[in-house]
Amino acid sequence: MAAETRPKRPTRWHIGVFLAPALLVYTAIMILPLAGTLQLSLFRNIEQHQIFVGLENFRTLFGDPNWSVGFWNALRNNTWFFIIHMLVQNPIGVMLAALLSSPRLRFAAFYRTAIFVPTILSFVIVGFAWKLILSPLWGVAPHMMDLVGLKSLFTPWLGKEQYALTALSLISVWQFVGIPMMLIYAALLSIPEEVIEAAECDGITGLSQFWKIKLPLILPSIGIISILTFVGNFNAFDLIYTAQGALAGPNYSTDILGTFLYRAFFGFQLQVGDPNMGAAIATMMFLIILGGVCVYLFLVQTRLRRYQF
Amino acid sequence: MTTKLLTALLLGTSILGTAGVASAADVTLNIESWRGDDLAIWKDKLIPAFEAKNPGIKVVFAPSAPTEYDAALGAKLAAGSAGDLITCRPFDKSLELYKKGNLADLSALPGMENFSPVAKAAWQTDDGKASFCVPMASVIHGFIYNKDAFDKLGIKVPQTRDEFFAALDKIKADGTYIPMAMGTKDLWEAATMGYQNIGPNYWKGEDGRAALIKGEQKLTDKDWVAPYEELAKWKPYLGDGFEAQTYPDSQNLFTLGRAAIYPAGSWEIGLFNTQAQFKMGAFPPPVEKAGDTCYISDHTDIGMGLNAASKNADAAKTFLSWVASPDFATIYANALPGFFSLNSSPVKMEDPLAQEFVSWRGKCKSTIRSTYQILSRGTPNLENETWVESANVINGTDTPEAAAKKLQTGLDSWYKPAK
Numbered sequence: 001m002a003a004e005t006r007p008k009r010p011t012r013w014h015i016g017v018f019l020a021p022a023l024l025v026y027t028a029i030m031i032l033p034l035a036g037t038l039q040l041s042l043f044r045n046i047e048q049h050q051i052f053v054g055l056e057n058f059r060t061l062f063g064d065p066n067w068s069v070g071f072w073n074a075l076r077n078n079t080w081f082f083i084i085h086m087l088v089q090n091p092i093g094v095m096l097a098a099l100l101s102s103p104r105l106r107f108a109a110f111y112r113t114a115i116f117v118p119t120i121l122s123f124v125i126v127g128f129a130w131k132l133i134l135s136p137l138w139g140v141a142p143h144m145m146d147l148v149g150l151k152s153l154f155t156p157w158l159g160k161e162q163y164a165l166t167a168l169s170l171i172s173v174w175q176f177v178g179i180p181m182m183l184i185y186a187a188l189l190s191i192p193e194e195v196i197e198a199a200e201c202d203g204i205t206g207l208s209q210f211w212k213i214k215l216p217l218i219l220p221s222i223g224i225i226s227i228l229t230f231v232g233n234f235n236a237f238d239l240i241y242t243a244q245g246a247l248a249g250p251n252y253s254t255d256i257l258g259t260f261l262y263r264a265f266f267g268f269q270l271q272v273g274d275p276n277m278g279a280a281i282a283t284m285m286f287l288i289i290l291g292g293v294c295v296y297l298f299l300v301q302t303r304l305r306r307y308q309f
Numbered sequence: 310m311t312t313k314l315l316t317a318l319l320l321g322t323s324i325l326g327t328a329g330v331a332s333a334a335d336v337t338l339n340i341e342s343w344r345g346d347d348l349a350i351w352k353d354k355l356i357p358a359f360e361a362k363n364p365g366i367k368v369v370f371a372p373s374a375p376t377e378y379d380a381a382l383g384a385k386l387a388a389g390s391a392g393d394l395i396t397c398r399p400f401d402k403s404l405e406l407y408k409k410g411n412l413a414d415l416s417a418l419p420g421m422e423n424f425s426p427v428a429k430a431a432w433q434t435d436d437g438k439a440s441f442c443v444p445m446a447s448v449i450h451g452f453i454y455n456k457d458a459f460d461k462l463g464i465k466v467p468q469t470r471d472e473f474f475a476a477l478d479k480i481k482a483d484g485t486y487i488p489m490a491m492g493t494k495d496l497w498e499a500a501t502m503g504y505q506n507i508g509p510n511y512w513k514g515e516d517g518r519a520a521l522i523k524g525e526q527k528l529t530d531k532d533w534v535a536p537y538e539e540l541a542k543w544k545p546y547l548g549d550g551f552e553a554q555t556y557p558d559s560q561n562l563f564t565l566g567r568a569a570i571y572p573a574g575s576w577e578i579g580l581f582n583t584q585a586q587f588k589m590g591a592f593p594p595p596v597e598k599a600g601d602t603c604y605i606s607d608h609t610d611i612g613m614g615l616n617a618a619s620k621n622a623d624a625a626k627t628f629l630s631w632v633a634s635p636d637f638a639t640i641y642a643n644a645l646p647g648f649f650s651l652n653s654s655p656v657k658m659e660d661p662l663a664q665e666f667v668s669w670r671g672k673c674k675s676t677i678r679s680t681y682q683i684l685s686r687g688t689p690n691l692e693n694e695t696w697v698e699s700a701n702v703i704n705g706t707d708t709p710e711a712a713a714k715k716l717q718t719g720l721d722s723w724y725k726p727a728k
Contacts, residue, residue: 066689066722136550137558159494159552161706247693249496250552251701269497270681271690272401 034286040279057280071281073252074260075288077165081256082233084169085176090225092173093180094218098210100181101188112185116178127242130171134158158243161253168254172239176232180225187221188214220304227296234289237262257285336624337367339392341385343378344611350644358640359631366624386411386616393619394628397442397612399431400681406614407434407441413615416440418626420633427515427675428651431609435683442612443633444651446641449666450506450606453573453581455566456588458486462569466592470539473595477546480569488546490568492554499540499699500692502572505678507594508536509604514676522683524726528717529710537702537709544703552704575666578647582662591665593673607675609651642667687723694719 044053061067096115100108118126134141136156145154157167191214199205199213237258240248246268248255263271265278340351351370359368371392373381379402385391386406395412397403406412415421416439421429424444432442459466459476462483467473480488493499512518512532520526526533548554548562563571564584571577573591581589596603613632615625631637638650639657646660649667658664680692698712707715 066719131553131555134553135558136553137548137562142550156550156553159492159550159554159704161704245495247496247697249697249700250493250704251697251706268693269690269696270401270685270692271688272686274688 037279037282037286040276041283044276045274057276058284061277061280061284067277070252070255070260071284074255074257077254078234078236078256080165081169081172081236082230084166085173085229085233086226088170089173089177090180090222090229093177093225094184094222096177096181097184097188098214100185112181115181118175119178121175123238124242126171126175127239131158131243134167159250161250164244164250165254168239168243171243172236175239179228180222183221183225184218187218191217216305220301223296223300223304227293230292230296231289234285234292257281257288261285335365335367336621337369338394338621338625338628340368340370340394340396340613341378341382341392341616342370342372342396343375343398344396345372345374347645348372350641354640354644355637358636359628362631363627366627368628386618389618391616391618393616393621393625395442395614395616396445397432397614399609399612401686403432403442403612403614404434407439411617412441413617413619413622414439414441415443415615415626415629418443418629418633420630423633423635423652423654425651425653425675427607427677428609428653430677430682432612432614442614443629444609445611445613445632446645446648447607447609447651448647449575449649449669450502450608451573451575451591451593451666451669452506453563453571453577453589453591453662455486455563455569455585456590457566458569458587459590461485466590467595468592469599470595470597474542477570481546486569487548487562487567489543489548489570489572490559490562491543491547491572492551492556492559493700493703494553494558495556496696496700498556498559498572499703500696501678502574503540503543503703504536504695504699505606505608505680506572507539508533508679509606509674509676510594510596510601511535512679513602514604514674518676518679518682521679522726528720529713534709534713537699537712540699540702541705541709544705547703575647575649575663578660578662578666579645582646582660589662591662593669603669603673604676605669605673606678607649607670608677608681610648684720684724689719689722691716691720 041057042052042054043050044057045051061071096111099105100112105111133139134157136142136154142151142154145151155163157163195213195217196209199209204212234257236256240254240256240259241262244254246259246263248259261278261281262268264281265273265275267273348370356368356370360366369392379398382391382395386409391411395406397406397412403412407414421440421443426437428444428447429440430437432444433440454466458464458480462479462485464476464479465472467476477488480486491498491502509517512521512526517526517532521528521533528534544551548568554562559568559571560577560580562568564581566585566587593603593605613629615622615629619625633652635652635654635656638652638654642648642650642656642658642663643660646658646663647666649663650656656667658667680695685692694716698707698716701707702709702712
């Protein structure tokens, strides 16, 4: 029994010590509030007292048409918001990254910076800038479309029920396209020269080299970007709030889960806030995001093949 | 940052307070308010006027930021450190404070008889038995117009609805001006400057509003749908792309002289006077036939109450009686044109536009916005829904009937009128 005779290892107390700060901070600012929210959603304020009501708030949220119509509308809008990002933002991001990593491109650093800059702008600036650009009264959009003879195509997009959400999604895409671009760009740069050279020896060049060699190698990065987009979109709030206000007009057509939560939790104008119903909505958002991330982790990520160099 | 500011303010008031006590055996009253904008008016005009008449009472105006006011006031009241005088928000927020016992009953205060029942409604219990704040100011709705434009096109100020639409048609046919500056992007313009502006003429002001609260009338009745039918007719007279026109856009369109008529609230007067380069006039919402009784929305907005825990209640009541007097009303209304005193005795104002607005009180009957009292306590919130539906009606998304039906269904889901 060699193990018994071996001298007892000293307690590795330093692991605990080094983990403690991060663990404490994370617990205090992430786990406790999250647990607090979940707990709040199970209570209701009856005559100035918090009373435990079980899942009653969720029954109201899904059973009472005054709440459920708003919730499903917000979820539907949020899904469309996400679909636009997946269909527009990420393919454009990949494309830009592929162009940037081309060694023959001049001023690559300039383009990279220019495309990334909107990402670091505040939502408030982006919201107001685009509201002005698209303004039918003083905006540059109608004038510029007039110059190329497309004035007839201009409508006040942000004020029309059928276009407002798509317009806002595209504004958000404009702002955040730099993030997938940067991540993919980094992934593309990390592909070793030998692999590319081997492909060239086998006669795979140009576009087919991108599709057959590079794309499979950056798939894990695209997966990560998809999940970041998903989490970001279902937590989105700021852009809608700054551009359309808390009532997410016109006619709730741009209402997403974030704005719906805001109105329920904090109230708006004469509406008094209801923290308990707000917490119930926040819990649903948490579950939706958790579900999405789990689907990705267990169904998608395990099937992605990784290559070690 | 904000807490620091608050602490500084609190410290400031306490130091000033003790300083006052030290210099003489005076009583010092502190006023809680969210109207930081009015600080100069209080310090330079109102407080000196009061102190000159009432030696021995010192008054300190101590405002906090509008967005923090309710929370800060609640905390201070709970801790017992709130000022003696409390500026009251209208309706439910103040009613809640009264119910908690934070505001004293002022029904018997000398000076309260200077106010009409409508003026007091915003700070009364639902049964109207107890009043707990002295009404200070209201805002009146109507239409502000570009006088130069009207003169150029030879348009008379419209009295009736037919004249109103004839005027709009004429402005539109001429093409120099956008007939009406309003957008639906921010939603509330459509409800506040639209529906609540023209509506009282249809639902007969207070009569209709009271009947709605009692459950005798429904939002689907003819009198409540008709304003929506008129709003739907406004659409062709609004500017290009009004769906994406925001509130500041509308203000700028009008003050730049590009629009002829602006559906307004009187609070615009101050800003418009400084920005517009042309002559302006105002007219009340047009009635159906010449000679019909006219109704205006004269919405109570700000009042002042007495902290029930105040140690200087007698001095505070003296001050409140002064707030209820014509003296106060004259100074206040002239310092802030567009915020009108609710005092029944007429106030002499210098600003011609403000004079025009306030003159309607003499010939029209006053009412307040229909959604504010009692009807916006539940979910869905009637006021917020009215914003959305008013914009929908103007945009053409909903017919007037559909909009009214949605509002009534929402209201029915939680509001049961007292039998």
